[in-house]
Amino acid sequence: MNLNVIANPTGNIKSRIRKDKIYLGIIIVLSLITISPIILIISKLIIKGIRQINLSFFTETAPDTLEAMTALSNNEIIPGGILNGITGTIFMVLMASLMAIPVGILIGIFLYEKGEKRYANIIRDISDIMQGIPSIVLGLIAYLWIVKNITNGFSALAGSVSLAIMMLPLIIRSTEETLKMIPQTIKEAGFALGAPYHKIILKVLIPSSLSGLITGILLAISRILGETAPLMLTALGSPVVNFYADKPTSAVPLLIWEFYNDPNMVDLIWSSSLFLMGFVLTLNIISKRIAAKRK
Amino acid sequence: MILNNLEVENPVLSIKDLSVAYDKNAKNAVNAVSAEVKRNAITAIMGPSGCGKSTLLRAINRMHDLYPAIVTEGNIFLNGENINKISTIELRRKIGMVFQRPNPFPTMSIYDNVIAGYKLNGIRLKKEKRDHIVEESLKDVVLWDEVKDSLYKKGTFLSGGQQQRLCIARALAFQPDVILLDEPTSALDPVATSKVEDLLVKLKKKYSIVLVTHNMTQAARISDNSMFMYLGDLVEYGKTKSMFTTPQDQRTEEYLTGKFG
Ligand SMILES: Nc1ncnc2c1ncn2[C@@H]1O[C@H](COP(=O)(O)OP(=O)(O)OP(=O)(O)O)[C@@H](O)[C@H]1O
Ligand SMILES: [Mg+2]
Numbered sequence: 001m002n003l004n005v006i007a008n009p010t011g012n013i014k015s016r017i018r019k020d021k022i023y024l025g026i027i028i029v030l031s032l033i034t035i036s037p038i039i040l041i042i043s044k045l046i047i048k049g050i051r052q053i054n055l056s057f058f059t060e061t062a063p064d065t066l067e068a069m070t071a072l073s074n075n076e077i078i079p080g081g082i083l084n085g086i087t088g089t090i091f092m093v094l095m096a097s098l099m100a101i102p103v104g105i106l107i108g109i110f111l112y113e114k115g116e117k118r119y120a121n122i123i124r125d126i127s128d129i130m131q132g133i134p135s136i137v138l139g140l141i142a143y144l145w146i147v148k149n150i151t152n153g154f155s156a157l158a159g160s161v162s163l164a165i166m167m168l169p170l171i172i173r174s175t176e177e178t179l180k181m182i183p184q185t186i187k188e189a190g191f192a193l194g195a196p197y198h199k200i201i202l203k204v205l206i207p208s209s210l211s212g213l214i215t216g217i218l219l220a221i222s223r224i225l226g227e228t229a230p231l232m233l234t235a236l237g238s239p240v241v242n243f244y245a246d247k248p249t250s251a252v253p254l255l256i257w258e259f260y261n262d263p264n265m266v267d268l269i270w271s272s273s274l275f276l277m278g279f280v281l282t283l284n285i286i287s288k289r290i291a292a293k294r295k
Numbered sequence: 296m297i298l299n300n301l302e303v304e305n306p307v308l309s310i311k312d313l314s315v316a317y318d319k320n321a322k323n324a325v326n327a328v329s330a331e332v333k334r335n336a337i338t339a340i341m342g343p344s345g346c347g348k349s350t351l352l353r354a355i356n357r358m359h360d361l362y363p364a365i366v367t368e369g370n371i372f373l374n375g376e377n378i379n380k381i382s383t384i385e386l387r388r389k390i391g392m393v394f395q396r397p398n399p400f401p402t403m404s405i406y407d408n409v410i411a412g413y414k415l416n417g418i419r420l421k422k423e424k425r426d427h428i429v430e431e432s433l434k435d436v437v438l439w440d441e442v443k444d445s446l447y448k449k450g451t452f453l454s455g456g457q458q459q460r461l462c463i464a465r466a467l468a469f470q471p472d473v474i475l476l477d478e479p480t481s482a483l484d485p486v487a488t489s490k491v492e493d494l495l496v497k498l499k500k501k502y503s504i505v506l507v508t509h510n511m512t513q514a515a516r517i518s519d520n521s522m523f524m525y526l527g528d529l530v531e532y533g534k535t536k537s538m539f540t541t542p543q544d545q546r547t548e549e550y551l552t553g554k555f556g
Contacts, residue, residue, distance in 0.1 A: 185398040191361060192394075193465070194387035195415030203415055207402040 045277055049270030057081040057271060061240060062255055068264040078265065082272050085255040087241045088156065092231075092251060093221055095160035100167035101217055107168075108175025109201060124176075131169040138162045139230030147234060156242065156249035159235030163227060167220040174216025178209040211290045218287035222280045228253040252276050301520060301533050306331035307473055307503040308355065313369035315350050315359060324350040326527035327369070332473075332520075337495060337504045339518035339535065341511060343550065346524040348507040349395075352475050355505065356390040357383050374472065388412070391466030393476040397458035399450035399465070406446040408461055409433060412469045432464040435501075436494055456487025460494065467502070474498070477507045492517050511551060515539050523547045 056079065063071075063080030071078045107123065114120035139162045146158035182205060190200040206213070228251075231237075236248040237258060256272045259265040308331070315325040325347040332338050340348045350359075359365040360383055371378045378386050399408045409429045413420055420428070429446070433439040438460045442453070450461050459479055466474055476495070480488040495504055496517050508514050514521050514535060521535040523544070531538060531547045542548040 183398070185394055185396060186400065188358065188361070189394065189398045189400065189462070189465075190411075190415055191383075192356060192358065192387055192392035193412040193415055193469070194384040195412075196384060196417075199415045199417065204400055204402075208400070210402075 042277070045270055045274040048267075049272075049274035052077060052267055052271035053274065057275075058086065059083055062250070062258070062268070063265070064239070065262050065264050068262070068268075072264055078267055082252060082255050082268070082275070084238060084241050084250040085252040085272065086275075087243070088235065088238070088250040088254070089225065089252045091243055092156050092160045092163060092235060092249060093224065095156065095245065096163035096167055096224065097217070097221065099160065099164040100171055100220070104168050104171025104220075105175050105213065108172045109179065109205075111172065111176045112179040127169040127172045130165065131173075134229075135162070135166060135227055136229040136233070138165045139233035141165070142230065143233045151246040153246070154234060154236035154248040155246045156235055157245040159231045159249060159251070160245075162230035162234050163224045166224050166227065166230070170220040170223060171216055174219070175209075175213060178212030178216065179205060181212065182208050211293060215287040215291045218283050218290075222283040222287070225280050225283070226253050226276055228257055232257070252279075301331070303331035303333045305334060307334040307374060308332035308505070309372045309375075310351075310355075311370045311372070313351070313354055313371060314367070315347075315354055316366045317350075318364040319366050323527050325354065328524075328529040329369075330522060330529060330532050332503065332505060334503050335499055335501075336519040337499050337506055337517055339514035339521045340505065340507045340524060341509075341514050341521055341550070342524035342530075344509070347527045348524055349477050350527075351524070352392075352477055352505060352507050355473070355475055356387050356392055358392070384416070388416070388469050389471050390473045390475060391469060391471040393459070393462050393466050393474065393479050395478045396482050397455055397462050399453075399458050399461050401449070401451050403450060404447045405442050405450045405453070405461060408450040409464050409468050411465055428468050432468040433461075435467050435498065436460040436464040437490065438464060454487070456483045456490060459483060459487070459491060463491070463494065467498075471502065473503045473505065475505050475507075478509055479506070480513065481509060488513075511539075523550065525550075 058081055060079070060081040061084040062082055063078055067080065068078045107127070111120050111124055142158045142162035142165070146161050147154055151157055186204060186208060187200060190204045195204075231251050231254050235251060235254065237254045238248045238250045242249045252272055253276065256269055256276070259268040259272065310328055310330045310332070313325060313328045314323045316323050328351060340351060342348055353359055354367060355371060355378075357378060359367055373381070373386070373389060381389075399405075400411055403411060406429055407414065409432050410420070410425055413425075413428075430439060430443075433442065438457060441457060442461075445452075450458060453461060459482070463474070463476075463479070480491050483491065492513065495506065498504065499519075506514075506518060518535045520533065521538050522529055523531040523538070523542075523546075525546050531542065531544045533543070538547065539551060542551055
């Protein structure tokens, strides 16, 4: 024991306070470094993009390069909007969700039930590997399966399939993790009432983990909303609003890429990115809220 | 040697040479236990921590079937019928269980918790019938007056003692023959504990009760018969009164006088 502590308590406290202050300073600096990119990004997007965001941004399809050029030379804002992108994104995300959510939840329940069994571990590993596959490779696979063989051309369906494959491992994981958080005694209470197994899953486990499941789904959706690479190889893009699964379809990130490649449309990059970013952030915040409520 | 000095006529449960091990290499958590459980009475299972009380109790409604590694030997008869010949679904309807910690279903209302047994078994009832069962079961556990105005609130909003009585009501709603309770008051304060105890004494008119308890005075207060277990063995089984006044086995005596446990 350090005798100083007893002999000179105030001196010790002073040095502790000093240390505290130093640590606090370091933490503040590090936090600033962490959040500064996001602040920079958001402020840049707002400054450069807000000008373009008006009603027609949501109600009209993307302009062609000639319209944009005329507007630019007259010093007006570029006409049109990104309706074809918004509808395409919603359409493909919906289809992807319809494919990935039921399958993902079922596999998640299966993994939760089978726990440490060998085949369960294999499936868990495969799902982890899937999560690591570069998205462009998933695009290629969907291209080979769907574009080449099923829709015989670029299509919303192919885009959705590549997005669904991206969502699947996320949903499997989040389902298993949420179910694991339910106390075993709740499950046993169900069995002790003589309830058959499927009823316990449907009426006890799923309701008890609903908010966790929703959080996982929202996070998976916000993860795929911005995907561009796989869509380039599958949905391709389209100048019009399309709701046919077997036709090429636009998406917000695809539009951003197209705007980027057209010197006349550069202004639209910022507004579209602002929109996409806002959408993803909102989903993230909602899912965090739901997750927080559960605790 | 087991001092089984209890003659039970027309027992509700007969346990014959029951052994349970948590896996095939583990030693028996319950070791060759035989006992007959009296109808419309409270039978207490006592013993130091880890002696196999919960394991024995959970064998009675075949809860161990949920865990494939567990090895159960011997037989249990419910009203003379081998429980292994009854489907677990039917068996667990006849033998209700209440756990150590209150575990109402967190997403269900108080009302739905009480009739959860019916819901989870896909049994549809008319509204009046359901209302009647809910009211009767909640009255049985003396919870009705406290919750009758908040039946549609979540069960988890109740206090611990109320939740435990709700869980008992849930077990009663099916009108089982037997109720198994695993230290139902260990998470409760003295007031809530005495409410549950009064309730159990009242309930034995309708049901046969098997109660695991750590608490000797509780066993002495409310049970008719008592088992004393030690390291998986049923060491002594007899009328509670005589067991507490003149224990036959030295280990029982040491436990009851607080020398261990
Ligand atoms: N899930 C389990 N897996 C492996 N062994 C277990 C398990 N549950 C209990 N055991 C073992 O079985 C024995 C009996 O346990 P049991 O839970 O029946 O005791 P208990 O008398 O209920 O104790 P307590 O009063 O602490 O609840 C103990 O040695 C314990 O370590
Ligand atoms: Mg126990």
